[in-house]
Amino acid sequence: MGSSGTSAAAAGHHGQATRRDFLYLAAGGFGAVGVGAALWPFIHSMNPAADVLALASTEVDLKPIQQGQRITVTWRGKPVFIDHRTAEQVKSARDVGLQDLPDPQADQKRVKSGKDQWLVVLGVCTHLGCVPLGQKSGESKGEYGGWFCPCHGSHYDTSGRIRKGPAPKNLEVPDFTFVNDTLIRIG
Amino acid sequence: MAQNNGFFENPTVKWIEHRLPIFSFLDHSLGSQYPTPRNLNYWWNFGSLAGFMLVVMILSGVFLAMNYTPHVDHAFGSVERIMRDVNYGWLIRYIHMNGASMFFIVVYIHIFRGLYFGSYKPPREILWWLGIVILLLMMATAFMGYVLPWGQMSFWGATVITNLFSAIPLVGDKIVTLLWGGFSVDNATLNRFFALHYLLPFVIAGVVVLHIWALHVHGSNNPLGIDARGPQDKIPFHPYYTVKDAFGLAVFMIFFMFFVFFAPNFFGEPDNYIPANPMVTPAHIVPEWYFLPFYAILRSVTFNILFIDAKLGGVLAMFGSILILFLLPWLDTSRVRSGRFRPVFKVFYWLFFVVCMLLGWVGGQPADATAAGIPLLRIGQVCTFWYFFHFVVVLPLLGWFERPRPLPISISQPVLGGGRIAAAAASKPMEKA
Numbered sequence: 058m059g060s061s062g063t064s065a066a067a068a069g070h071h072g073q074a075t076r077r078d079f080l081y082l083a084a085g086g087f088g089a090v091g092v093g094a095a096l097w098p099f100i101h102s103m104n105p106a107a108d109v110l111a112l113a114s115t116e117v118d119l120k121p122i123q124q125g126q127r128i129t130v131t132w133r134g135k136p137v138f139i140d141h142r143t144a145e146q147v148k149s150a151r152d153v154g155l156q157d158l159p160d161p162q163a164d165q166k167r168v169k170s171g172k173d174q175w176l177v178v179l180g181v182c183t184h185l186g187c188v189p190l191g192q193k194s195g196e197s198k199g200e201y202g203g204w205f206c207p208c209h210g211s212h213y214d215t216s217g218r219i220r221k222g223p224a225p226k227n228l229e230v231p232d233f234t235f236v237n238d239t240l241i242r243i244g
Numbered sequence: 245m246a247q248n249n250g251f252f253e254n255p256t257v258k259w260i261e262h263r264l265p266i267f268s269f270l271d272h273s274l275g276s277q278y279p280t281p282r283n284l285n286y287w288w289n290f291g292s293l294a295g296f297m298l299v300v301m302i303l304s305g306v307f308l309a310m311n312y313t314p315h316v317d318h319a320f321g322s323v324e325r326i327m328r329d330v331n332y333g334w335l336i337r338y339i340h341m342n343g344a345s346m347f348f349i350v351v352y353i354h355i356f357r358g359l360y361f362g363s364y365k366p367p368r369e370i371l372w373w374l375g376i377v378i379l380l381l382m383m384a385t386a387f388m389g390y391v392l393p394w395g396q397m398s399f400w401g402a403t404v405i406t407n408l409f410s411a412i413p414l415v416g417d418k419i420v421t422l423l424w425g426g427f428s429v430d431n432a433t434l435n436r437f438f439a440l441h442y443l444l445p446f447v448i449a450g451v452v453v454l455h456i457w458a459l460h461v462h463g464s465n466n467p468l469g470i471d472a473r474g475p476q477d478k479i480p481f482h483p484y485y486t487v488k489d490a491f492g493l494a495v496f497m498i499f500f501m502f503f504v505f506f507a508p509n510f511f512g513e514p515d516n517y518i519p520a521n522p523m524v525t526p527a528h529i530v531p532e533w534y535f536l537p538f539y540a541i542l543r544s545v546t547f548n549i550l551f552i553d554a555k556l557g558g559v560l561a562m563f564g565s566i567l568i569l570f571l572l573p574w575l576d577t578s579r580v581r582s583g584r585f586r587p588v589f590k591v592f593y594w595l596f597f598v599v600c601m602l603l604g605w606v607g608g609q610p611a612d613a614t615a616a617g618i619p620l621l622r623i624g625q626v627c628t629f630w631y632f633f634h635f636v637v638v639l640p641l642l643g644w645f646e647r648p649r650p651l652p653i654s655i656s657q658p659v660l661g662g663g664r665i666a667a668a669a670a671s672k673p674m675e676k677a
């Protein structure tokens with residue numbers, strides 16, 4: 058025992074013990090990869106399941122929506138705001154300089170061209186996810202005539218862009234297409 | 245030490261002891277063989293009260309779970325059924341609901357006790373860390389429990405708090421989707437929150453075992469903050485502190501049961517009796533009272549700090565306000581444990597206490613509220629600043645500049661001008677205790 062210990066120590070000086078170091082490292086690394094691989098299915102099982110992902114897209118008929126009127130529809134369990142904007146509302150959204158916006162984006166980029174009066178945004182505040190006020194008459198529309206999130210005081214303008222308050226981003230424009238002049242498909 | 249009335253001579257006890265020495269283990273842990281400082285005051289009751297509350301929560305929770313349905317279409321209804329149809333369901337739920345508040349009251353007092361008497365100082369740093377881990381686990385458990393009844397506050401609380409993680413750069417949105425199991429707080433979220441709400445209290449119980457293990461290595465701190473010098477400074481836990489804890493428990497139960505029977509919704513929000521509606525946020529959403537100071541810190545960051553935007557800044561400040569407690573043993577540079585002998589610390593301690601209370605108050609008010617013309621946001625910002633200033637600047641400097649009062653020589657023989665209680669104790673003939 059004593060002699061083999063000494064010879065092993067001596068061998069170490071000549072670099073032979075690195076074999077053992079290598080085995081430790083290889084076994085440890087292999088183990089770590091294995092544990093990671095075994096962990097992934099469990100983590101991924103928490104991500105949206107196939108049926109949740111397959112949630113159908115929503116079609117919305119725009120005909121009944123008057124100018125100046127806003128409606129809320131549900132898509133993927135979230136509210137979507139559809140705003141039939143008046144000419145003044147479109148103008149006020151386009152009159153601001155981009156440098157005055159916390160998240161600069163032109164109104165033209167947020168609507169389909171030729172359909173400038175139709176604003177479609179997710180009704181989810183980009184701060185912490187509350188539904189902003191402003192859809193119903195009598196609700197506060199905030200200082201910029203768009204929406205106001207009461208949770209922590211975010212103000213959005215008539216293009217759904219953040220103007221004031223803790224929200225970092227503009228209200229998100231979901232993927233949508235005009236199927237015809239008065240019908241849109243969201244998602 | 246204290247007599248066991250021949251308990252260990254009983255043949256059955258002996259038979260078991262020989263195979264599983266569980267009675268002597270308990271006797272050494274919480275019994276006559278566990279020596280405890282003789283001068284512990286009533287602030288030392290709150291540890292055992294916290295343990296009691298954990299048991300109450302697990303027991304009442306298990307019985308609730310027998311009648312609760314974790315599905316978005318049935319959760320609210322199943323809780324109402326517990327309230328109206330299940331025999332004594334109302335009692336079990338009110339115990340659980342108010343129990344959560346009691347648990348936090350007890351634990352917050354327990355923590356402020358530690359802050360005042362320097363219980364986080366060497367050699368109790370790990371004990372202190374384990375306590376913070378328990379606090380974090382409790383917060384996660386209570387947050388997820390509050391989601392289960394699926395009322396408006398449940399839903400919007402869950403939405404706002406899970407969205408905190410979206411502030412993390414790059415991967416934030418992915419993490420939030422992972423937490424939700426969907427694109428919003430929905431059935432998948434409710435299900436997993438129930439599974440975790442059931443699990444975490446048992447994890448807490450495990451950490452509590454570590455907490456007590458660490459406690460028993462060096463024993464309890466005490467109001468004088470000095471180490472025991474020998475057997476004359478200690479008394480056996482049983483019967484002295486078992487009786488004192490039992491008395492404290494009786495008083496505490498009066499307080500607890502007052503709320504359960506006479507004001508069961510005192511700590512709650514009426515909005516949570518409205519079923520969750522993902523399309524409408526209540527006008528004024530607030531978290532449960534025990535989260536309010538942290539919520540105020542979150543909201544007080546309304547400006548960007550260098551490249552950190554306001555949203556991320558708020559989240560960092562909120563988590564930082566708890567995580568900084570991990571560093572406390574090194575931030576407090578004074579070697580004197582007890583605040584009794586630190587005249588300047590005492591002032592700052594109570595100032596800090598008031599700041600925490602103010603934060604709690606501000607956190608419960610609407611974001612744009614004012615008081616006497618001052619926007620509450622400003623008050624919240626000043627208090628948030630002071631919260632961190634206390635830990636990062638005041639405590640390190642105090643250790644250098646403060647002149648502590650002279651410490652007593654020992655627990656049983658304090659010097660003149662030592663702690664009030666110890667002085668009184670020394671004046672009585674207790675040497676044979």
Ligand code: HEM
Pocket residue numbers: 298301302303304305306307308309312323337340341344347382385386387389390391392393441442445446448
């Ligand atoms: C650390 C311990 C625990 C804490 C702090 C805690 C906290 C909470 C809170 C705040 C609620 C919401 C009460 C309400 O407003 O209705 C709740 C609900 C619930 N908890 Fe717990 N809980 C704990 C342990 C447990 C355990 C161990 C179980 C199950 C074994 C459990 C099962 C339930 C159930 C089924 C509900 C939904 C029914 C209801 O809302 O009344 N809890 N919990």
Ligand code: FES
Pocket residue numbers: 182183184185186187206207208209210211222223224
């Ligand atoms: S969630 Fe809208 S301002 Fe915070």
